[in-house]
Amino acid sequence: MIFTLAWREIRSMFLSPLAWVILGVVQALMGWLFLNHVDNYMSIQSRLLSMQTPIGLTDIVVASVFGNAAIILLLVVPLITMRLVSEERRNRTLTLLYSAPLSMTEIILGKYLGILFFLLVVLFLVALMPLSLLAGGSLDFGAFASGFLGLALLLASFAAVGLFMSTLTQNPTIAAVSTFGMLLLSWVLDTGGQGASGNVLAYFSLLNHYEPFLKGVFDSADAVFYVLLITTFLVLSTRRLDADRLGG
Incomplete structure (x- = not known):
């Protein structure tokens, strides 16, 4: 039943004009940024070759491409996740899910897997741009895989936060704005303090755990952080639906 619900979400997403607009805009922006980075590399290539450690x-x-993608998708993901539960509640179709032979966990996982599939499609399209460089050069596949994995975990975290915020309201706009606010706050937490308090804030910063992946460094502690974050927000989403069902 989880995969049936996930397929329902995927189908609904790709039947929506918003999904195609988002795909088009993201690819256009990323394509422009990618070409700029390539042009920048070509302009300084001779100087790079003269360095001791090029x-x-x-x-x-x-x-740079994976770093840019993270910023752009931080802005985009709230627009995708805002309707997951809030629109169901507004259209009064959420009670139909409650009456179906589904647990709250299955409902949340189904919706989450559906939105995650869409985000992975976006990720693969973004990843094709750096891979196109193989036609005229070589890539460090270890660093590429690290960046790809880091962005995948980051997007999965964005989706989990967005899903939770969508369970809190019946207004998709409020869900989108609150998701963006929470993601932005968690992105810049490492700039918010010094000393012991600064270290604590930095630990909860999404950017702080993403940067090592961009440098080609895989640290299991960073991966575990994202997995725990995703799990936490999925559990909170489940508890929210449980409370809503019992209260209704």
Whole structure:
């Protein structure tokens, strides 16, 4: 039943004009940024070769592309997740899900997997841009895989936060704005303090755990952080639906 609900979400997403607009806009922006990074690399390539430890194509172009994608998708994901539960509640179709032979966990996982599939499609389309460089150069596949995995975990975290915020309201706009606010806050937490308090804030910063992936460094602690974050918000979403069902 989880996959049936996930397929329902995927089908609904791709039948929506918003999904295609988002795909088009994201690809247009990322394509423009990608070409800018390639042009920048070509303009400084001769200087890079004269360095004792030359910076490669992967460091300048691939890492920059994945970094840009994270910022753009931080803005976009709230628009995708805002309708997951809030629209169901507004249209009074959420009670139909409550009456179906589904647990709240199955409902949340089904919706989450549906939105995650869409975001992975976006991720694969973004990843094709750096891979196109293989036609005229070489890439550090270790660094590429690290950046790809980091962005996948980051998007999965964005989706989990957005899903939770969507369970709190019946207004998709409020869900989108609150999701964006929470993601932006968690993105810049590492700039918010010094000393012990600054270290605590930095630990909860999404950017702080994403940067090592962009540098080609895989740290299991960073991966575990994202997994725990995703799990926490999925559990909170389930508890919210449980409370809503019992209260209704």
